[in-house]
Amino acid sequence: AQRNLQHFDHSYKGALHSCSGALFTDVFGAFTFQNRECSITCKGNSFEIVEEVGLSSRKRLELQYNVINAVSWDHANQELKIVSGKGESEAFCILALQNSVEFEAELKLRLGNQHNIKAPATMYVGMFAGATKPKPFQRKRPNLTKLPSGKLPPLNEMRSMATELHNGSYRPCPPGESRRIELAFQHIMEGFNTFQLTTVRGPSNLSNQWRYESLLYVTDEKIVFKPTGAYGSSIDFAYEDIADWKTIDQESTRANESGIEICSPQGDKVYFGVAFVRDLKHTLEYFWNQYRIANNLSVYPGSTHGRPLVTVTTLSGEVPATEAPTGSSEVVDQDGIIVRPGSKIAARRSSVAAITGAAQEPRLVPPENVTVKKHWHKVVLHQGWLLKKGGIGVGTAKNWIKRYVVLYKTSQGHFMAYYNDFTDCPMYTAEKTERNVIDLAKTTFVRPGSNKQASPDTPPHAFDILTTEREWTLCAENQESELKWLKLITRAIDEDVAILPDEDLLFKVKPKVDPTGNLCATDYSTTLKVSANGISVCGPDPVSNLDRQFFFWIYTDFYKWSLLSQQGKLALLVNVFTDSSFNRRNEFIFRTKEALRLSTAIEFFIEKFMSVMHVRLEGKENVETPSGLGDVPQGMMQANQEEFHHEEAVQELDLLNLNDDTP
Numbered sequence: 001a002q003r004n005l006q007h008f009d010h011s012y013k014g015a016l017h018s019c020s021g022a023l024f025t026d027v028f029g030a031f032t033f034q035n036r037e038c039s040i041t042c043k044g045n046s047f048e049i050v051e052e053v054g055l056s057s058r059k060r061l062e063l064q065y066n067v068i069n070a071v072s073w074d075h076a077n078q079e080l081k082i083v084s085g086k087g088e089s090e091a092f093c094i095l096a097l098q099n100s101v102e103f104e105a106e107l108k109l110r111l112g113n114q115h116n117i118k119a120p121a122t123m124y125v126g127m128f129a130g131a132t133k134p135k136p137f138q139r140k141r142p143n144l145t146k147l148p149s150g151k152l153p154p155l156n157e158m159r160s161m162a163t164e165l166h167n168g169s170y171r172p173c174p175p176g177e178s179r180r181i182e183l184a185f186q187h188i189m190e191g192f193n194t195f196q197l198t199t200v201r202g203p204s205n206l207s208n209q210w211r212y213e214s215l216l217y218v219t220d221e222k223i224v225f226k227p228t229g230a231y232g233s234s235i236d237f238a239y240e241d242i243a244d245w246k247t248i249d250q251e252s253t254r255a256n257e258s259g260i261e262i263c264s265p266q267g268d269k270v271y272f273g274v275a276f277v278r279d280l281k282h283t284l285e286y287f288w289n290q291y292r293i294a295n296n297l298s299v300y301p302g303s304t305h306g307r308p309l310v311t312v313t314t315l316s317g318e319v320p321a322t323e324a325p326t327g328s329s330e331v332v333d334q335d336g337i338i339v340r341p342g343s344k345i346a347a348r349r350s351s352v353a354a355i356t357g358a359a360q361e362p363r364l365v366p367p368e369n370v371t372v373k374k375h376w377h378k379v380v381l382h383q384g385w386l387l388k389k390g391g392i393g394v395g396t397a398k399n400w401i402k403r404y405v406v407l408y409k410t411s412q413g414h415f416m417a418y419y420n421d422f423t424d425c426p427m428y429t430a431e432k433t434e435r436n437v438i439d440l441a442k443t444t445f446v447r448p449g450s451n452k453q454a455s456p457d458t459p460p461h462a463f464d465i466l467t468t469e470r471e472w473t474l475c476a477e478n479q480e481s482e483l484k485w486l487k488l489i490t491r492a493i494d495e496d497v498a499i500l501p502d503e504d505l506l507f508k509v510k511p512k513v514d515p516t517g518n519l520c521a522t523d524y525s526t527t528l529k530v531s532a533n534g535i536s537v538c539g540p541d542p543v544s545n546l547d548r549q550f551f552f553w554i555y556t557d558f559y560k561w562s563l564l565s566q567q568g569k570l571a572l573l574v575n576v577f578t579d580s581s582f583n584r585r586n587e588f589i590f591r592t593k594e595a596l597r598l599s600t601a602i603e604f605f606i607e608k609f610m611s612v613m614h615v616r617l618e619g620k621e622n623v624e625t626p627s628g629l630g631d632v633p634q635g636m637m638q639a640n641q642e643e644f645h646h647e648e649a650v651q652e653l654d655l656l657n658l659n660d661d662t663p
Helices: 022-028 100-112 155-167 179-190 277-294 351-356 479-495 595-615
Strands: 010-020 036-042 046-052 058-064 068-074 079-084 091-097 121-124 193-201 215-218 222-226 235-238 244-248 258-263 269-274 311-314 317-320 380-390 399-410 413-419 436-439 443-447 462-467 471-475 505-513 526-530 534-540 547-554 558-566 569-577 585-591
Touching (some): 022 091, 036 100, 068 100, 100 479, 155 547, 179 413, 179 436, 380 413, 380 479, 462 479, 505 569, 558 595, 569 595
Parallel strands (some): 068 121
Antiparallel strands (some): 010 036, 010 091, 036 046, 215 222, 258 269, 311 317, 380 399, 399 413, 413 436, 505 585, 569 585
């Protein structure tokens, strides 16, 4: 089919958005931010842009594939930027397409059929990426604030803040012990979050009611103090009656002395102490911001949860964010029909039934979970059926099976959960029955066309979601469904741009170069713990043999990291500043078979780190605009920006090639 493609012309409807440079302006004129309808036709060796000017006239440009230098895709806005020429002769045209995903697949096939020409450089705006990973810091993320993009605190201030947070309230959880996920699913199941109180301070009629069993509920419209636990009396603090609130975070210096303080319009203050102030802070940020947005009020300054996008970067530059896309919170069967309690469910053949031939009896839709139903529309952005590879089988022999997928919006960020059937989702059961969960705050990239598409058993309309943990491939039923899912997922990821995972990512490494001589170079006993504010380098103490932290590298300290191939084995070179003077550096080489994933994790967390530090500037005056590529702080500016060679050449590797080998 690909070989025969050149014999057919394929046309697409679109619009001319912007034109610059003689190649395009001589035909269409120079303009920006317009929406001039046109058609784009892909041919064997060229593609043609035609604008109908009137009943009897048209403007036409035929562009040979071999004169295209670069192609940039913005699938979030369905746009394509084509660049031809270099220097003073450079010209570009931005096209708005009805379906940019489909057009990219077409153009990729056309370019693949060309002989003796260099493929144009490909770039992606936002979270979308193709098979080639963009270089670090060449991707612009959305802005949650009204501050200019790229504004960051002074380098030493960021370094000091990150150290304090890492040693205090933002101390990472061990892998598999995330409190974020627990709170997210409590919000899904109950509609609010609960915190055990360690103390209450304020007016005596309140503080004297505190008990060891006292709880604090954070809900859509109020904070609720439950002095005697879940089933006792309640004291409400409606958001409309709270003038202000602040976090008192002393975890780095005084354990169990942190909490939130709320202030009434009359100046009365009440302090609620909790064990994990980070979790309470983020939860209150979310519910407070959602309440404020619904009432046309400003969000909490410096907050990272529950706030809308202010601006996004497009192919034309930074522009105000558009209204968020909408999904459906209605539960549907496999045919897309909304289900109602008591109606019949069409029989499904499970993987086991397909082998044994056993048929399932028709079932009835169970009663709805009345507790969840009250807030289901608030926590569900979209839901429906997607295909996922799994079930009975080994490796590539596994089947593509349908899963019921729900995209949740919670106090801890956005999550996707998939279930065997819609009857397993919280609308119909109080049990924890999800097959697995995708934490969208951990997403590194989304591929609108799966890199597994070439596999003969991969259905059309497949897309990949890559996180710091693994890769997921899902398939929609049709193109319309695929585009809807992609729009909702990428918007959710953008809104989570400053939401940090709360767990360590662990990498066992073998130090091949250690200028300090502290780490054991003979085995893989050294662990790199990658987390929100930096990397802890841990290993056995030479004297006691007990595990200890030798270094904590804050992301401001990273000067460069590079993938190496040493004697056929992968390694990661890390060049870091040694102190706050940013004058002296040390260079380490760590051998690990997970060097690709480790490098991706570093890039991911640095990008998150910069987003959080940018948001924390709200309400502060001490702001600097760092110089350098992408407004990156000096300590991070050189990361991967120049080729580095250490005895053997740096090997060009695709960091997105992470195999999804788990069911």
